[in-house]
Every structure is written in structure tokens, then in C-alpha cells.
Amino acid sequence: MRRSTLEEVAALAGVSKMTASRALRGASDVAHDTRERVRKAAEKLSYVGNRLALSLSSQRTNLVAVVVPSMSNTVFPEVLSGINAGLVGSGMQAVFGISDYDEEKEREIIRDMLSWQPSAIIVTGLDQPDDTVAMLKSAGIPIIQLMDLDGTPVDFNVGLSHGEAGRDMAVALLAAGRRKIAYVGSALEKDLRAVKRMTAFAGVLAAQGLSFVAEQVDDGFSSIARGKRLTARLLASNPDIDCIYYSNDDMAAGGLFCCMEMGIPVPSQIVLAGFNGLDLTEALPAPIATSKSPRRAMGEAAARLITDIMRNASETGPKTIVFKPPITGLRTV
Amino acid sequence: MRRSTLEEVAALAGVSKMTASRALRGASDVAHDTRERVRKAAEKLSYVGNRLALSLSSQRTNLVAVVVPSMSNTVFPEVLSGINAGLVGSGMQAVFGISDYDEEKEREIIRDMLSWQPSAIIVTGLDQPDDTVAMLKSAGIPIIQLMDLDGTPVDFNVGLSHGEAGRDMAVALLAAGRRKIAYVGSALEKDLRAVKRMTAFAGVLAAQGLSFVAEQVDDGFSSIARGKRLTARLLASNPDIDCIYYSNDDMAAGGLFCCMEMGIPVPSQIVLAGFNGLDLTEALPAPIATSKSPRRAMGEAAARLITDIMRNASETGPKTIVFKPPITGLRTV
DNA sequence: CCTGATAACGGTACCGGTATCGGTAACATG
């Protein structure tokens, strides 16, 4: 059972390939009943157009390549659905690739994506190595670097400053009277944005003559279970801390569960702070502070930016779209 | 800055298009230094092959289309990364589409996916309407229906029986001595698999002369916050229940948080049961029962099934791969 | 010296569509 082609549809309708093509695309210059005949023929053969041929011929794919580092965390799926949502009705289609937080892999995924001749590409962060950047540039399409603003963008840039987010959180926690602050994170060599938040946070502490009183870091990926485990380890050796800054909300939630089991009141005795503003944080039985990053909105913004660019490549809008995550879950004095 | 083509690479290397093609694909019948010249030329022009042309010409895309209903839940991203993982090294590439739990949308997404001439397609569940099934069949490629086994598969089928999962959980909860059982769910008209679990669960109750003592259902999508809210509503009018079966773990986790805030001991006074076996459930401060569905493994199995089929279309392996989710978080007597 | 095998490469015909340019028929217009 072979796939039927336009040629076969045309033959069945008794017209030429060209006319069939026009009829199905709803172009003008086709008589009404001819169009109907073609439609019927297509229906009968359950014809599905071949986009390979279409795109090769018309020299545009309407494809948006998206490369994200992971899918196991909930944040990137949310970004992806934002992108998807922002693309509906534009005739564009997103295709995803996962780099597993690996530069090598990312380069290969990007190469692979580019071979599909996408009309635009979205990559995560702006810390790609030079050769990857070169490859991106040579594709001659709009490049959008998403999620992060701390660095020099190649082309377009949509995201938030993780440095600023870290600083803001540090300031807020200090303002809330916390001084004995510890850090809990994971996979720091992979998650560069978490590192940016942490170092910026530490910078604020240093300016006050403070520093993290303790750190617990391991090299697995962040998860609730790992946050719980690392927090337990931390508290075993440092029972007198009054605040923990986590690499993200998953870890912080695990931390909260640890505290609850140990009977430590949160946030009165220890304030927990994460990053992302996951929906989870709004339902937890005790508040954890977090920077609410607009993941869906960033995805949508990137998508919209692309559709705008496609509409009129001439008048260029802003090259950078800045988001600022508000801090929630922290009762400031 | 236009993309360079194979023709240009060939010209630069001083050979024909064909030879360049052979050289880059590592085929034999190319002299060693010719191959090197071509490689250098390709490098110099930072040549990236055009997969549209490749696939159109060679009549195979090595694309696996995947259609999932959602991305906001954590379960489908996990399935996707399973698929991705199972596909690495096979030369196949997964492309994703999101149907938003909407049959109409699903049909359009599938049509769209098929237009890319994928080598195989994975869809979620086996409750597609007839016209969608017809379209799938007419594509003439392997079709894999994933996640669910309760129904008649079109072609291949990988998943678990949600009916059985619901029944097993009911049996287990009854064995644990629970009798006043309530149900909390959401978006039931969308999530058919949750319905299958619930009705099967109710069937077991009915066989014992029991039924749900109360139900709380609304039509938003499941989330922790919604689970918390619905549980609060449920307990307000039914304070004497001893068990709640949820449509999934997100809802159940929300329920747990509700109970904790109300000071209700879990699981001694009320046992909470969900579905999925999210990582979250292993870190919560009180246990919730759940059927641990192997999401990643199912994705990987589907991917592996496809690569197997591609390798030798002749000898057909099993058409169905069955997973059985174990129940965790429940101390049976 | 002729033959045949082998290695290396090129030419041509596709793959399934769309762009572009023409062509034809029917009808209005001067």
C-alpha cells in the first residue's frame, strides 16, 4: 500500500499535476468544480502531501528547530509547550532535540536540526562553544538564544538574567534577616545557569562580609529526592543554619520534606529558597521562596518573535526580550 | 550568506557531485585523497547536508513521529526522553507533536506528521476515532500505540492496562481494610486512561457491594494545586472517609498537602492513592500509594521496537509489549 | 597484443512537489 502522490490525485481528477496542486492549496485560477473534483480525488486516495517535496521545492520549511538540554525536568517541557502555543496558526512547526546538557551532543543535535533547513532555530542559553556558534551563524537563519541573558547573544535573545535572579534572592533573604545561609545544589558542572545564580548570590553575601556557611553539592541531576537527601546531610553537620539556597525548586521541595520529617519549622527556623516558581511551590504545606521564572511565557515570546521576523524580515524589532522573575513565597519584613 | 550545496563542495574539490556525495557518505569507490579533498572542501564551506533532498531522493526519512496529548504533565516528557534514548545510534530522529487531549487537533497533528513521511509513528493510547485510524493505516508505516493496552490496537501496541491498574489498586486498598473510599479527579472527559482506571476501580468496589462514598471532579487539568483544592472540598462535606483514589499522583500529592495542613494523619486515618509513580511520591513526607508506571521504559521499548522493525521488516516479533505497574507506597497487611 | 577485471569517477534520471511562463478558449469590446 504505497502512499499516493499528487500525480495520482491529478490523474484521478483528470487534470494536470499543477492544477491539482493549485486546487488543493486553495489558490485562485481554478474553476470551482475542478477544485471539487480534485478535492474528491484527494479524499478518495486519502492523499497526504509530501512536505519533503514541498519544502525542497519552495525553499522554505516553516520549521522551527528547538534544542533543549533536558526533558526530565518539568521546566523545559513547559517552555516547549509555550513555543508550540506561540506557533499555532502561523503555519510553523517546532521540532525538538535534546542535548542532555552535553556540549558535544548539543553540537551534533544542532547540526542535525540544521540539516532539515529550519526557518529559525531556538537554543537554550548562550554559552555555546565557538564552533557551534559558527555553525549556527552559517545557517543564515534567525537564531534565538532562550532562557538566559547573561552573556553575548549571537542574534536574538529571550530570557532572564540568572545573575540578577541570584542577587535578588540574596538581597531578599538578607532583608528577611537571614545570615547563616547554606547552599544545596547538584550537577553544577552541567547546569551553567544554576551556577550563575549561585555565584551572583555568593557575591551579594561577600559584599556583606558573609559567605555560605556550608555547601552540599553532588553531581547527579536535581530532583526532589536528591534535594531531600542532600538537605539531610547538610543539617546533620550544620544544625544551626537559618536559610538554605537551592539550585532550584525541585531540590528545595525535597529540602522542605526533609525539614518536615525532622520537625524543623519552615520558614520560622529555616527559610528555604529555590528557583523556577514551579506550580508545586504554591501547593506545598509550608512556603518556600522562589524566583518565578515565566517559562511558558518565554517560549511563547520566542515563538512570537519568530513569527514576527518571518512576517517582515525588513523592519527589525528588538533583538532582546527581557523577563524578570518575581520572588514569591517570602514574607519580607 | 546562502547555504552551500553539495554541488559547490564538489566544485571546490574539483570532482563531480556524485563523487562528493559518495566521499561524504563514506562509501567505497572513492580514492583516499579524493575523499580527503572533498572533506576539506565541505569543512571549508561548513557544508551541512540537506535532509529534505536526501530523504526525498532516497525515499526514507528515518523520522519517527510521536504524538502525545500534553507536555505540562511530567509523564509525557519522560516518555519522550525514553523514546529519544531508545533511538540514539539508530540513525532515527524523533519529532514530536502535541494534541492537547483534543481528537480534532490530534488528527491534524497526525496528518501534519505524516506529511513528513516518517518511517514510523507513535501515538498515545488506542482510542483514536475511525478517520484518524484510517489515515494512520494508509500511511503504510509501522504504527505504535503507546501507554494503553485496553482496546484493539491498529498495529503495534506498547503499554499497560489501565483497567487492570485500577482494579489492582482497588483490591489492594480493600485488602488494606479501607471501605469508605472517595474519588478525586479532573478533566475526565479528556483523559480517557484515567477514566478507565476509575471505572475498573469502581467495578471492584461494586463487586463487594460498595461504591465511591463521594466524588470530586472538575474539568481543569490535573495539578497539585487542583488536587489540594478538590480534596479540601471533599473533606469539608465528607470528613469520615478513610481513603481517596485520585486520577493521578499530582492530584494525590495535592491531597496529601491538604491533609497535612488540616492535621489529618496519612496514611493512618486516610490512605491516599494515585497513579504514575512519579519520583515525587518517593520523597513526600507521608506515603501515598501509587501504581508505578514505567514511562521511560515504555518509551524506550517503543523506540527499540521500531529500530527492530526497521532492521528486518521480515521476521515479525511480538505485536504487543505489556508492562505491569507495581503498587508502591502501601503497607499491605 | 588482446582481453577482462577492477578501481575511480561521471552522467542521467529520478524523488514529489512548486514557480514561472505560456497557451487556449470564451467572451466582451471597438
Add this chain to the structure above:
DNA sequence: CATGTTACCGATACCGGTACCGTTATCAGG
């Protein structure tokens, strides 16, 4: 009646690769 115009439709040339077959040069063997 000649001449535009308009509405439809078809032929042809691509798009950028690969499949397939053919060609050429080189060299060993009889």
C-alpha cells in the same frame, strides 16, 4: 471581424540530493 481580456489550465524547469548505469584508465594474465 479583429483584438484584447479574463479565466483556466498545462509544460517545463527547477529544489538538492541519491540510485543506477556507464565510462575511462590501469594493470594482470594468457
